[in-house]
Amino acid sequence: MNQQVQRLAQGGRIDRSRPLDFTFNGQTYQGYHGDTLASALLANGVDIVNRSFKYSRPRGIVAAGAEEPNAVVQLGASEAAQVPNVRATQQALYAGLVARSTNGWPSVQKDLMGVVGKVGGKFMPPGFYYKTFMAPASMWMTYEKYIRKSAGLGRSPAEADPDIYDHRNGHCEVLVIGAGPSGLAAALAAARSGVRVILADEQEAMGGSLLDSRETLDGKPADQWVADVLEELSGLANVTLLPRTTANGYHDHNFVTLHERRTEHLADCAPRTAEGARQSRARLHRVRAGQVILATGAHERPLVYAGNDVPGNLLAGAVSTYIRRYGVVPGNKLVLSVSNDHAYRAALDWHDAGREVVAIVDAREAPDGDLVGEARERGIRVITGSAVIEAKGANRVSAARVARIDIDGFRVAGPVETLACDCVASSGGYSPVIHLASHTGARPTWNDGILGFVPTLVDGVHAAGGAHGIYALGEVLADGVAVGSQAAAATGGEAAEVALPASQAIAESPACALYQVPHEKPTLRAPKQFVDLQNDVTAAAIELATREGFESIEHVKRYTAMGFGTDQGKLGNINGMAIAARCLKRTIPEVGTTVFRPNYTPVTFGAIVGRHCGELFDPERYTALHQWHVENGAEFEDVGQWKRPWYYPRKQGGKLETMHEAVARECRAVREGVGILDASTLGKIDIQGPDAREFLARIYTNKWEKLAVGKCRYGLMCKDDGMVTDDGVTSCLADNHFVMTTTTGGAAAILEWLELWHQTEWPELDVTFTSVTDHWATMTVTGPKSRALLAELTDDIDLDRESFKFMDWREGTVAGVPARVFRISFTGELTFEINVQAHYAMHVWKALFEHGKKYQLTPYGTETMHVLRAEKGFIIVGQDTDGSVTPEDLGMQWCVGYDKPFSWIGKRALTRSDTARSDRKQLVGLRPKDPKVVLEEGAQIVFDPNHAIPMPMVGHVTSSYYSPTLDSGFALAVVKGGQQRMGESVYLPMADGSVHEAEITSTIFIDPKGERQHV
């Protein structure tokens, strides 16, 4: 086991009495409770954590938080627990943690790619993606193999996720994002005002910068104030504290998605609770907040200098965090390169830890702030007007090259001094974390005073503290209280007192604007100066992009891949813009900023999905007879959310029928005896009111004024463009009472359609609509023996063919329960559709089977229903129509009331020039010349199969089946001008090169005069 060589003997918020073993790239190490994976790796002196994406260069840990670009690892001890894209800086250490570099095939230490990496710059120059996608596709295939193998894209688990995830809807008056000084102060002010507050923070512990601050509050360490505030907040009923929770997306109207990692600090799979219950691994909070306070702080900007990616180059603030929060010094000899006072604390912390500060290199000529004075008092060498222009070293920093620089002239202005060191820390200032504000689409504004972009805020969103460029601790706390009080007041909170803790005033000299440090050589020839470490984007790449004519920062971004992917430009974007601005001789605000998009950091799919997976992915709807279908071996088909019996395979001679065999048997039963279908899923809309009849006349294509009580009528419905949108039978129950049936899939949409016209165009019509789909079960008893069967179960409905005619309905009892029986037919056979209240359905269904035995009553499913209806040329809206088919295209002029007084929906469009064309695609029947052929649904139709390619396509097959009655394949199709081409041949070229020939026929294949349904 390796020693924690870089761990301090004391200090930090870790528990040295709780050692934790973990493995990284197969090697076992030890850290402590309270560590992150990153701090534990640094404690063990692990320099290289990854290989870079493009150049395969060794990379080490740079930052201490969400902005870490390099230490992105693959987590998980087992296959099922694999998690890609975890930042080691955000992953709490636990016993048994197993992590691997996501990048660095075959190993991070000894990398075959390292050789290739040296020429990688030529292989993947800036504009790589752009140029690759412009190149022939075959080249991309070559590149892709290479990239996928070497690049750190991580991998998803190959086994099912053992964990559960959930969602929670949250509501509050004030949502505070970030629990650093400004967030805690804001939350405290809002909480004391009595409104509901949610405080979310992405870290293991709340407190933000106060957890590693050198400053005191009320004379005590700053984290004592954090503990006091958290104690008060956790005791308030109106406050919800969400640690380990990242606000990943700000959406419209103050809707914020929070990703709470509930067990990822404990193990790689969620452990059971003490009671043995499962617990969710992650939770997505969907919070609708009255006011949102962005207390997201600021990210430190690294300086861009040559060799700034060699392990041992860190952010100045990260150095302080590792020393003060984790008791880890990431090196022995520090050179600090800065443009501001605040970063000096890294040197002071390093010095406090008893290690050597070789020098502080300050780009300013005469810094004189308090921290500068403190460094000088300690005897630390401060080199002014200068910067680290290059870090030397292969797998670890070995020296820093320091020189005087002329910032305005962008040149090295003096001799170079080489300082031996193993760590270069840099700070080029601070960038407010404006990602969430940017999710609104609002462009941030450049603020010269803080050398950073501040967020532009929409209504109901506030920024506090560092998130809008206020950095001095006393001011941050005061700002937090002010913003918290303001947000609370805006949502009805009472005014509340919050006394600010006493903080020290620290005098700071102004920072200077330094982004890219000049090198002796021009940027294009200097050693690589990295801007975006995660995507391997260099200053030279940005300069090249501007030379190639990319002037918009959005284009530069796409050309170079800067700020892409999971990184979202946290460290590099501002530096990249500054370099582009320098090259284009513009200012940063003139160059603009790129837009940050959700998510702020990666969110596991499990959290996004929550419980909406597996059986709960989508609701399933069952009819009242579902259990019977299950018990009788039905295969099911999904129709919308409904589970409908598809066919009922039987055991024949010890073998289960195929679908083809079952459907043939079911079809014969209906044509020759009696079959029964559960048609309960058909949409049913109860329509009542004195104007119900008038309404039907306007919404349907055909006539309704004379439909008498006790009669049914088939109706077609169009949109106002004349295209068929639904069909079904509507029955007259009373002069002001109708029941409409719709297609199964169209039920909800048609109800909304009826409401739309009633509410917006014809509110004067006195009519109401109610969905009764679920209230009634529908049993279709069909076939020549259906009357005999039904007669055994009703004694109050006269089934005589003269008194109960086709397209009549009767009310009475069936099997002793109240029923409506409709003589309508979707099979072409004598049919009775029995409707009973749904809870009686099973009783009636079973009674039918009891009496049906002697008639061999046969249940049939949707497949047989389709064959039977197609044999009769009955359309299925949505299958034989597709939103571009008129009633006339269907040959259903008999169902169009051309002379109705009201210009019904769809009528006017039928005479538009395009709709009235004679060569529109029209519905016809097709008989394949070879009866064994069942044409493919969707197959394209041509008139001349010998026509040169491309052949003009003149239509397609909409429905196609084998008919047991015809002993032949048959189809419905739409063909250009087809109704005038009866008897002609058409051809269907197939993908395998064969061509089928078929004859255009009538759409009615059986019983053309319709006698069988009238018997």
Next chain:
Amino acid sequence: MFQIYCPYCEELREEEEFHPKGQAHIVRPANPEACSDEEWGDYLFFRDNPRGIHHELWVHAVGCRKFFNVTRHTVSYAILETYKIGEQPSVTAEPAVSESTTSTDDVRQGVRA
């Protein structure tokens, strides 16, 4: 995700309860047969696509099932008012720009693509 005030339920509800139905105040011509093909085509197919104030028809689909109108800013996505069918919008122009804030239109440069 929007939060929409249903003028019939008189409550703010989540967008998931609503369906958008396109541009509001599209009146079906009273005498369709008197329309030329072009006029009928305009009624059927042509809709405004403004950058800014837009009046839209929505339905409280899984709530009260009522259709109503929404005045929405297509850049900021701010909902400026909702009103019942048969009523006219009261917001028909961009709100005046106050001194302290830039207008949302200036701030958001159509970056929702």
